[in-house]
Amino acid sequence: MSAKLKKSGRLWLVLIPYLLWIGVLFVIPHIKLFGLSFVDHRSGELTLGNYAKFFGSDLYRRVFWRTALYAIFTTILTLLIAFPTAFIITKILGKKMKAILLLSIVLPYWISELIRAFAWMVLMRETGVISYLLQAVGITSHNIEFLYRNGTIVIGLVYTSMLFMIIPIINSLDSLDDSLIEAAYDLGGNFWSTMREVIIPHAGPGIMVGSTMVFMLNLGNYVTVTLLGGKNSLWFTENIYNQFIVRFNQNQGAAFGVILLTFSVLLVWITLKITKQDMAEAM
Amino acid sequence: MKRRFFMIMMLVVFSLALVSCGSNEPAAPEAAAPAADAPAEEAAAPEEAAPESGGVLRMLTWEGYAPEELVNKFTEETGIDVEISYIGDNNELIAKMAATKGVGYDLVSPTLSYVATAQADQGIYQPIDLSKVNTDQINESLDAILEGSTYEGKPYAIPFVWGTTAMIVNTEKAPDAGESYLDLCDPQYEGRISYRSKYDTLYMFAYALGLDPAEAVKDEAAYRDVMDQVLDKLVECKPYVRVYWDSRQQIEDLLKKEEVWVASSWDASAWSMSLEDPKFKYVVPKEGAVGWYDTLAISAGAENVDAAYQWINFILAPENAAVIVNQTGYQTASAGAADAASPELAALVAESLPPEKMASINWYFPKPDYATDIEADVEEQLKAAQ
Numbered sequence: 001m002s003a004k005l006k007k008s009g010r011l012w013l014v015l016i017p018y019l020l021w022i023g024v025l026f027v028i029p030h031i032k033l034f035g036l037s038f039v040d041h042r043s044g045e046l047t048l049g050n051y052a053k054f055f056g057s058d059l060y061r062r063v064f065w066r067t068a069l070y071a072i073f074t075t076i077l078t079l080l081i082a083f084p085t086a087f088i089i090t091k092i093l094g095k096k097m098k099a100i101l102l103l104s105i106v107l108p109y110w111i112s113e114l115i116r117a118f119a120w121m122v123l124m125r126e127t128g129v130i131s132y133l134l135q136a137v138g139i140t141s142h143n144i145e146f147l148y149r150n151g152t153i154v155i156g157l158v159y160t161s162m163l164f165m166i167i168p169i170i171n172s173l174d175s176l177d178d179s180l181i182e183a184a185y186d187l188g189g190n191f192w193s194t195m196r197e198v199i200i201p202h203a204g205p206g207i208m209v210g211s212t213m214v215f216m217l218n219l220g221n222y223v224t225v226t227l228l229g230g231k232n233s234l235w236f237t238e239n240i241y242n243q244f245i246v247r248f249n250q251n252q253g254a255a256f257g258v259i260l261l262t263f264s265v266l267l268v269w270i271t272l273k274i275t276k277q278d279m280a281e282a283m
Numbered sequence: 284m285k286r287r288f289f290m291i292m293m294l295v296v297f298s299l300a301l302v303s304c305g306s307n308e309p310a311a312p313e314a315a316a317p318a319a320d321a322p323a324e325e326a327a328a329p330e331e332a333a334p335e336s337g338g339v340l341r342m343l344t345w346e347g348y349a350p351e352e353l354v355n356k357f358t359e360e361t362g363i364d365v366e367i368s369y370i371g372d373n374n375e376l377i378a379k380m381a382a383t384k385g386v387g388y389d390l391v392s393p394t395l396s397y398v399a400t401a402q403a404d405q406g407i408y409q410p411i412d413l414s415k416v417n418t419d420q421i422n423e424s425l426d427a428i429l430e431g432s433t434y435e436g437k438p439y440a441i442p443f444v445w446g447t448t449a450m451i452v453n454t455e456k457a458p459d460a461g462e463s464y465l466d467l468c469d470p471q472y473e474g475r476i477s478y479r480s481k482y483d484t485l486y487m488f489a490y491a492l493g494l495d496p497a498e499a500v501k502d503e504a505a506y507r508d509v510m511d512q513v514l515d516k517l518v519e520c521k522p523y524v525r526v527y528w529d530s531r532q533q534i535e536d537l538l539k540k541e542e543v544w545v546a547s548s549w550d551a552s553a554w555s556m557s558l559e560d561p562k563f564k565y566v567v568p569k570e571g572a573v574g575w576y577d578t579l580a581i582s583a584g585a586e587n588v589d590a591a592y593q594w595i596n597f598i599l600a601p602e603n604a605a606v607i608v609n610q611t612g613y614q615t616a617s618a619g620a621a622d623a624a625s626p627e628l629a630a631l632v633a634e635s636l637p638p639e640k641m642a643s644i645n646w647y648f649p650k651p652d653y654a655t656d657i658e659a660d661v662e663e664q665l666k667a668a669q
Binding site: 059062063125126127145147148230231232233234238239242244245246247248249 | 372374375377378381474480521524525526527540541542655656659662663664666667669
């Protein structure tokens with residue numbers, strides 16, 4: 001089929017939806033964004049000023065690194081929770097339980113991110129469910145506020161992006177033949193050495209895809225962070241939003257966007273190099 | 284032959300899609316407009332079209348400013364369908380309008396202090412033709428609003444709804460609060476305080492510190508100096524704040540759950556809280572309330588100018604404006620609408636805003652570009668302060 005398509009030169013016809021998608025929604029907006037970022041907001045002249053503003057400002061750099069570090073930290077945390085979960089689902093549970101667990105992981109994502117953030121607020125606010133339960137059990141005698149802390153942001157981000165880590169890992173673990181694990185044990189391996197030398201290398205591409213997606217989602221998150229973070233929520237996306245909506249400075253906002261994009265692409269590229277993986281292969 | 288034709292067609296479709304996305308200015312909204320409308324001619328000769336105008340009126344406004352009840356009544360009376368989009372912020376309104384030079388909206392409700400500056404920067408409105416407005420039903424604010432919205436000799440806005448921002452206090456938990464805006468920085472209410480991290484809070488604290496932002500705004504350096512002092516104060520107060528609130532729903536919820544006792548509040552929101560539970564009180568401290576005036580302005584890209592004027596005359600009729608007053612608690616520019624409002628609400632308004640408090644309202648002042656930037660700087664630095 002595909003050889004025939006190739007031969008007749010019609011292969012690219014099949015690609016039209018993809019080309020439209022990538023061209024209209026990705027390439028063109030990004031070229032425009034890139035162009036805007038080099039233009040002065042008032043005079044309309046070409047300038048590097050928008051980038052100079054970022055590198056010259058303590059505030060913006062601080063917020064940027066805070067956002068980056070939190071995104072990396074939450075990605076690692078998500079991985080630490082997701083990997084054992086995915087392992088249990090694919091290798092330990094029976095078919096029925098597997099289906100039930102998978103569904104229970106996917107189900108919350110049928111609801112919008114905004115609503116899920118509000119759900120966390122209902123749980124964690126001072127007069128919320130967790131505070132109430134703690135008092136009912138007798139652990140504490142007064143209301144406790146769990147919201148508006150850095151920890152709240154972490155919980156929210158890990159929860160919001162969990163699915164995008166679990167699914168690729170399950171996918172890659174599924175293709176690992178159980179007999180390989182048995183063989184590792186037969187050859188004298190224990191739990192940890194089997195994990196290290198057989199299972200994790202096999203799941204590598206899945207872990208990489210999951211981590212990349214989760215990292216990018218967290219880096220670019222806006223809703224969860226602002227709602228759960230409260231007065232200290234500062235996230236770089238908030239600065240981008242401010243540039244576009246509050247200050248009408250789309251050029252500065254574009255420059256911030258390009259900086260964020262460049263950083264995330266670089267970080268993913270470096271991680272791929274360090275772990276000696278190929279993006280094409282991982283995907 | 285057939286194959287080549289097909290491929291060329293696909294190529295055409297593909298490039299059309301690209302082009303229409305590349306020039307995102309007028310193409311999209313215009314395509315959505317009913318083709319039979321012939322908007323240009325209608326705008327040129329509105330009198331002739333008036334008797335059976337019909338069509339669609341597209342509005343960009345705040346929640347509560349176009350209640351369903353009134354929209355249905357308007358459609359019944361005029362045969363004009365109304366489409367409404369909501370905004371949460373004046374800057375959002377300007378950003379949306381500027382993106383298309385106003386095309387896609389006929390009538391909008393900007394706050395007065397933003398009208399003339401936005402017109403100067405973006406040219407998104409068209410001058411008001413007073414001969415089409417029933418000015419008899421508008422109260423004494425009309426002249427001041429027309430003057431306040433004047434750019435290059437022409438007025439751009441009709442007064443519509445006004446309100447004040449001051450403090451709401453839970454009188455059971457914090458009976459002594461409300462004397463000054465500095466009570467929003469009182470350590471004894473630590474963690475029980477909330478306000479917005481937006482310009483209205485900056486003004487409140489500026490007045491509380493004895494500064495005059497309305498005067499300082501005329502000079503960039505002076506305004507930055509004032510706002511830097513405000514920032515220092517707000518950073519000092521940050522530990523006592525529970526959260527900077529964003530929406531009316533959020534702050535009302537925080538107050539009802541008694542997670543917050545003392546907060547900044549819009550008057551209408553506070554009055555509706557009082558009506559539900561009298562322990563909540565809207566108080567105007569000694570520095571005076573901060574006041575805003577929302578207007579009706581016609582988009583430069585309006586396709587149904589005639590319908591826009593019909594709505595202006597419709598919504599400011601006392602019996603219609605009273606519906607807004609009763610539903611939202613906001614006051615309107617319609618002469619006589621207050622008399623048609625509910626007596627309970629009228630009593631609260633009279634109590635919170637007696638004549639001397641009315642006289643001390645600090646109205647929003649027009650802001651040059653740099654002022655918006657300075658305020659945004661303060662907001663970002665406040666958020667980042669640890």
